Amino acid sequence: MGVTGPCGPCTEIHIDHVPGRQFAAAKVNMGCSDLTEIWNLVFIQYNRSEDGQLKELPCRHVDTGMGLERLVAILQGKRSNYDTDLFQPLFKAIHKFSRNVPVYQGQFDEEDTMGFDTGYRILADHARMMTVALADGMFPDQNYKLRRVMRKAMLVSQQKFGVECGLLTELTNYVADSLGDAYPEIVHRLKQIQLIVNHEEEVLRLLRLGAAVDWQEIVSVKPELSNLDIVEMPGLIAGYHELRAYARSASVNESLVARKSTVPSAAIRFEEKCIEKKIKENTELFENSIGSASVMIPGKLTFKLYDTYGLEEDVIIELARVEGFQVDVNGFRHLLNAAKVQSKESFRSEAENExxxxxxxxxxxxxxxxxxxxxxxxxxxxxxxxxxxxxxxxxxxxxxxxxxxxxxxxxxxxxxxxxxxxxxxxxxxxxxxxxxxxxxxxxxxxxxxxxxxxxxxxxxxxxxxxxxxxxxxxxxxxxxNGDDRLGNMRNHTATHLLNAALRKIITVTYQKSSHVTESSLVFDFSVYGETFYVQNVEQLEEMVQRCVHAATPVKRYTVSADELFSLENVTLVPGEVYPEEKIYIIEVEADGLFTSREACCGTHVLNTADIRDFCIVGMKNAGSGTRSLVAVTGDYATSALQEGQQIAEKVTSLHAEVEYFLSSNVSAHEAEQLDMKLQKLKQKLAIGSHTLPFLVSSEELQKIEIIGKKLKDSARGCLRDELETEMLAVLANNQQSFLVHFLQCSSMIDSVPLQKATRMCPQIPVLLVAHSEGSVKAKCCVPKTLLSETFNAQLWMQPVLQVFKSEGAAPRGQDPCLVFNMKGKKLQPADFNTLMKDALQSATKFAELHLGPAKTQEQS
CATH class of the missing domain: 2.40.30.130 (Elongation Factor Tu (Ef-tu); domain 3)
Structure with missing residues (x-):
């Protein structure tokens, strides 16, 4: 079966499709299309070790396999599987929905010069495989091989049959007609299958749009690579660049080593710099040099290209060949086998350490x-x-x-x-x-x-x-511990109800994982072809709550593996291995809502009413198309719902308070106090401590945003008056030939118009500092008549920048000596008073040093 492991002698049955031919045995296993193997029995009795030795197995068995399609071909008197009634309807459908292509001729190898018959076979084979796989609960984003098969079929549909999209979806109908009796799940899940196929076609289209430009640039330089399709290998571009990067460094090292025996050390260092300069400045010249070099791509890098970027061995060899490199194939295969062994050992070490x-x-x-x-x-x-x-x-x-x-x-x-x-x-x-x-x-x-x-x-x-x-x-x-067990049971049953409700409202979805404790449940799932919105959370919560209040019995019974797969609408975890016997089924039939039927070994409540209450308290993105829901039951849910009601009442009360102030000519100080209340409540809602209903948090946060915007709009409206009043008062009391001031009214607004404030004092140097939404910024202006070598706006701002550890610049198109701004800098509340005081003092001392001390009372 492999290089190592169970093995033994075998016996095979082959059918010769050419009547009367002699000596056909000489062609067995030689790849002849008219000589078909239909049955193979391997008598497993040895174990082959890494050194090639065969050791007797304690138990022996026969591994047998027969090809159904090949047997059908013999019974129907056909030379090929593809001539049977299993494939002919698919071929007719492909021809019907394609554009100006010949009908299927049954040609193989060199006979099929145009490749159309090969395209027919690929498309039909792949359509059958992926339809059955999708019906069985496999998903392309969890199984890379399935996605590659689907993309290969889509590319054949486009390139050979001229159909951009839709042909593969249409073929699923014919597969359902052909195999539906044997695989009824195909018929039951046909809508979901087609939605996934359509979604994958759209993903492929977007991928080609994004990667096509980059790959075409590479192909324009290396046209030999045009036979490689970027869509089939998303990691092709990144892998190709890494391969070339290694070759560059290897070529440089090789050049340096070749010179060290004859060139003095100082000259070697000079040569290194020259080569580095050539690499940067003349790519074409450099590539010509490495093209002729005998660079060997080591097994370690080859394995990385395979493991990290998903490139197959033949693709890596092709990339290397085009670039003029060689590949250490033996080293790669050794690492690949070692990785497979290590993977098994690491899996074992997690559960079965030594x-x-x-x-x-x-x-x-x-x-x-x-x-x-x-x-x-x-x-x-x-x-x-x-x-x-x-x-x-x-x-x-x-x-x-x-x-x-x-x-x-x-x-x-x-x-x-x-x-x-x-x-x-x-x-x-x-x-x-x-x-x-x-x-x-x-x-x-x-x-x-x-x-x-x-x-x-x-x-x-x-x-x-x-x-x-x-x-x-x-x-x-x-x-x-009865309390903990009951909490686990409530949350586990609620997880099943949540999964069933999700499948009711979303066309294609599947559970990725779940985690159940006595206090909460976490449910991770993926959605195909649709977007999961906040409104869906509301639907899910309502459906589960209705099922809880309906007091529906929770049934537990056991089935065998054969009985399991004959059950209708049973939910299985993709990739899960189930035993042959005694598989527990947990079933809840909620009339008018949904039916939950899952294979599960967990413990559950006996009736949905025992869950008592249900509340979703969190949702987050857990990857592309994946969501993670957190929910609580029992007293935890009741407490969360009650706290949610209290929060909603607080937001309503605060809204009324804001509306009253807005209608009463609110001052900046009053608006600031209200905004502090809003921010405190907003912070509590945004903590994500899973103590509040997710729907309440989302809805009330939106309300707070609206209230806060109204408050800020009102503050902006009265800011001009507040700003003018404050500046006039400061200027009236100013005893200096300059002005350094912190704008008190700035704390209420998100955008402080410092330019308006500086315009109110055009005759004297002015430096203003503002603090808004946790960020501090500053602006200074100096009249042209007061500029000197030691005093200008840029120099004046430097001590302020040092205090706040920030950066500054002049407004675009303006002289930094006349106008200079400090970029906004976030401050911790605890640091605000100290830093602001230091900044104002530093700016004042600098101005006094260069402009003179404060005016006397007589001078003023």
């Missing part, structure tokens, strides 16, 4: 059975309260610091393996239970969490300090 493997084997050697945990589902409701019956169990093993021991003392941190338990271990996105194991003598082992290791459930925790030793063989009572 220490735990040893423990696992020791537990097996001790003859311990796996932990029986079905009693985690044995709970009931009595007198409107959930009851989680305790379970009598026996301590089978104790693990301390990676070692199996027979006894532990008080306060010891360890893991305990039981023969049976009612604790839920972390799985399916649901957090594990917590609780305690109570020994016969009253000693308690506090369980913080539980993990599953190969069937053994490890109860992690510690013995209470007041207790006695715990020994292997002790009898205990396992008691689950």
């Amino acid at each position: 220490q735990m493997q040893q423990i696992f084997h020791q537990l097996i050697k001790l003859g311990l059975n796996f932990t029986e945990d079905t009693q985690k589902y044995y709970y009931k409701k009595e007198n409107d309260k959930y009851v989680f019956p305790p379970v009598k169990c026996k301590v089978k093993a104790i693990i301390v610091s990676g070692k199996i021991v027979s006894r532990i003392g008080p306060g010891t941190q360890c893991s305990v393996v039981l023969d049976q338990t009612n604790f839920y271990h972390e799985a399916g996105g649901q957090a594990s239970d917590s609780g305690q194991l109570v020994m016969k003598d009253g000693t308690q082992f506090h369980v913080t969490d539980v993990t599953n290791y190969g069937g053994y459930l490890l109860h992690h925790g510690s013995v209470n300090k007041e207790g006695n030793d715990i020994c292997v063989g002790d009898i205990a009572t396992a008691e689950v």
Whole structure:
């Protein structure tokens, strides 16, 4: 099956499509289109190690595979799969919807000179494959190979059949007709399949528009690369540039090394500079030099081009060939095989580190059975309260610091393996239970969490300090923390309802992940071909709340794998591997709303009414087309909804207060006080602490923005009067031959018109500082008659810039000696008073030094 691993002898059955031909066996596996293999049986009995040795396997089996289409061709008397009734309807559809192309001729290899028949086969094959894959729940953004297959089909549709878009979507109808009886999910999900195909065509179109220009520039210089399609390989441009960058550096090093044996060291350094200069100034000359150089692209870089940029080996070799380089293919393949092995080992190390493997084997050697945990589902409701019956169990093993021991003392941190338990271990996105194991003598082992290791459930925790030793063989009572378990159950069931409601309002969506704890749930999902808006959050919340209030039973039952795939509208997690038997199904049929039916091993409430309340408290983007919702249930939801109501009332009250002030000729100071209230409330809404309903936060934030805008507009309206009043008062009291002043009225507005203020004092040098929305800025003007070598606007602003650690510049087209501005600089509130005082003092001292001290009373 591969270079290493399970293998064995095989027997094959081939069919010769040429009647009466002799010696056909000589052509077996030689790539002849008229000699077809229909069956292959491999007798797996060895394991091939890396050194090539074959070792007998303890268990043997037969790996058999037969081609359905090939068998159909034989039964229908056809020479090729493509001549059967499985493909002919697709070919007719392609011809019908294409533009001026010949009908399918059944030509192969050199006979198909124009490539049309090859195009027919690619398009039909790919249409079948991707339709079935999409019906099975695969998504292009999660499976790169599926996306490549779809893009290949789209390109063939455009290049061979002249159809820019829509042909692949049309073919899904014919695939549904052909395979719908065997795969009914294709018919049920045809609308979703077609939406995904249309979306991928649009993504491809935009990608080609964006990348085509850059790639065409490369192809214009290297026309040999025109056979490579940028659309099939989004990382092609970046990978190509990295390959050339390496070749450049390698060529430079090679040139320098060649000179070191004959050139003095000083000359070498001079030569290095010359080469660097040539690289920068004369690309064409440089490329001619590396084109003739024998540059080897190492395996490490080749693997990076493959792994990071998605370039296949043949593409990398082609890029290197065009550039005149060679590729270390053997080094690349060695790294590729090593990466595959490492990937398996790293996956294993996350769940099965070496220490735990040893423990696992020791537990097996001790003859311990796996932990029986079905009693985690044995709970009931009595007198409107959930009851989680305790379970009598026996301590089978104790693990301390990676070692199996027979006894532990008080306060010891360890893991305990039981023969049976009612604790839920972390799985399916649901957090594990917590609780305690109570020994016969009253000693308690506090369980913080539980993990599953190969069937053994490890109860992690510690013995209470007041207790006695715990020994292997002790009898205990396992008691689950009922409040935490109920919180987990509420949030897990709510996650299912949220998923079902989402599928009801969005045409194509799928769950990417979920995380359930006793206090909240996080649900990540992707949306195809649509945009998920705030209004959708409102729909989801309302639908789930209606289902909760409808008091709908939550059913749990088990099915086999065969029964699972025969169920209608069952939600499966893409990529999840399900067991052959005993698959748990959680089902909620909410009349008039939706049906939730999911394969799930988690624990759930018995009735949706037990969720009590539901509230979405957060939403964020988690990538392209992906959203993450945070929601709460039970008391958490009730508390969030109540706090949301209080916030809404505060915003309404503040709105009324603002309207009253606006109608009463509000002053800048009063407006500032109101704005501070608004900002404080806005900050609370924007914290994102998940204590408020998301809809309330969004809606009230919008209201605050509107109120704040009204307030600022009003402040701007009266600013001219406030500014004029303040400046006149300052000028009247000014005892100096210059003016340095902080504008008090600036704190209320977002755009301070400093130019209007400086115009009010054209005869004297003026430096004004303003502070608005956490940012400080300044402007200074100096009359032309007062300019000197030591005093001008730019020099005067320097001490202010130093205090605020900011930058400055003159307005465009103006003399910096006459006018100079400080760019806005954000300040921390705690630093404001100190920095402002220092800036004003520094500016005043500079002016006094160059313009003289303050006027006397008589002079004024």
